[in-house]
Amino acid sequence: MNPFVFLRPASLDETSGLLSQHGEKAKIIAGGTALITMMKQRLLMPEVLISLERLEECRQIFFANDEIRLGSMMTHQEILTHKRLADQFPVLIETMKSVSNTRVRNVATLGGALAHADPNQDTLVTLLALGAQVNLRNCDDSRILPLSEFFIDYYETKLAPEEIITEICIPMPSAKTGSAFKKFLPRSHEDYGVVSIAASISEHNGTCQNCCIALGCVADTVVRASQAESILIGHPLSKEAIAEAASASTAVTDPISDSRGSRTYKKKMTEVFVRRTLMEAWSRI
Numbered sequence: 001m002n003p004f005v006f007l008r009p010a011s012l013d014e015t016s017g018l019l020s021q022h023g024e025k026a027k028i029i030a031g032g033t034a035l036i037t038m039m040k041q042r043l044l045m046p047e048v049l050i051s052l053e054r055l056e057e058c059r060q061i062f063f064a065n066d067e068i069r070l071g072s073m074m075t076h077q078e079i080l081t082h083k084r085l086a087d088q089f090p091v092l093i094e095t096m097k098s099v100s101n102t103r104v105r106n107v108a109t110l111g112g113a114l115a116h117a118d119p120n121q122d123t124l125v126t127l128l129a130l131g132a133q134v135n136l137r138n139c140d141d142s143r144i145l146p147l148s149e150f151f152i153d154y155y156e157t158k159l160a161p162e163e164i165i166t167e168i169c170i171p172m173p174s175a176k177t178g179s180a181f182k183k184f185l186p187r188s189h190e191d192y193g194v195v196s197i198a199a200s201i202s203e204h205n206g207t208c209q210n211c212c213i214a215l216g217c218v219a220d221t222v223v224r225a226s227q228a229e230s231i232l233i234g235h236p237l238s239k240e241a242i243a244e245a246a247s248a249s250t251a252v253t254d255p256i257s258d259s260r261g262s263r264t265y266k267k268k269m270t271e272v273f274v275r276r277t278l279m280e281a282w283s284r285i
């Protein structure tokens with residue numbers, strides 16, 4: 001690993017100032033689980049690491065009437081063990097349980113997961129299906145970006161070099177909404193999935209009012225299966241309609257063949273797991 005200077009600012013303002021001062025030589029470090037691995041492989045060689053560990057303002061959680069806001073420095077384990085989140089967003093807890101092991105969850109943060117943008121990560125899929133947005137800020141400005149616009153490519157996002165993810169906002173779902181997450185993991189529990197799927201469906205008088213289907217592990221980024229969603233939205237929910245949507249969901253996939261399965265197999269498993277996830281989400285309404 002290359003030598004680097006390690007800085008521990010005490011506030012967001014100070015962090016933004018340091019990022020602006022050091023420019024492209026600097027990288028933010030949160031839990032370090034992804035960044036340190038990349039530095040050990042010399043894929044990244046930052047001269048300055050700016051740690052967010054002292055930023056208490058990024059560890060808070062706010063419950064508003066219409067949304068919850070999760071501080072970007074919240075760890076996966078903090079989400080997993082949060083009682084009120086478990087009541088309001090059980091699908092988040094379900095997802096966190098499938099993230100690696102306690103040791104990783106204890107340090108890996110939500111902000112780090114999003115900025116890392118590996119499409120094999122579980123958290124991204126569920127946050128996308130829940131319609132989450134990220135709050136980004138730099139020295140002079142802040143902006144809000146829906147996750148559906150945040151990811152560009154493998155490990156690439158719209159995050160500018162001097163921007164920090166400060167919060168992740170999740171809109172409160174309508175009363176008759178069900179959500180589910182499923183990861184197909186035929187090898188070890190700590191492996192990435194062959195596919196991972198999250199879905200959220202809202203219903204009114206038997207008709208699907210809203211639907212969001214997010215797919216992980218099967219493209220360069222996590223993706224929304226919009227064509228599949230439109231098969232359900234505005235129509236009565238049924239097993240047949242869900243099967244049709246599951247079949248259509250493979251249109252946006254572009255998986256690579258690797259040790260977890262061939263491209264054809266991953267596409268087939270996408271259809272199977274989208275169907276199962278939608279059925280589960282529907283049953284939870």
Ligand SMILES: Cc1cc2nc3c(=O)[nH]c(=O)nc-3n(C[C@H](O)[C@H](O)[C@H](O)COP(=O)(O)OP(=O)(O)OC[C@H]3O[C@@H](n4cnc5c(N)ncnc54)[C@H](O)[C@@H]3O)c2cc1C
Pocket residue numbers: 027028029030031032033034035036037052072073098099100101104107108109110111112113114115116120121122123124159163164165166190191192
């Ligand atoms: C052994 C192992 C197993 C894993 N298994 C799983 C799994 O089963 N499922 C799963 O979903 N994930 C898994 N992961 C991935 C894990 O979720 C990510 O590594 C982790 O979430 C990254 O968060 P971090 O806080 O450690 O980020 P860091 O490693 O600190 O940072 C990652 C990147 O994000 C940037 N960054 C961090 N925070 C911010 C911020 N607030 N604003 C802007 N940029 C920021 C950093 O500059 C860096 O580029 C695994 C990782 C490991 C090491």
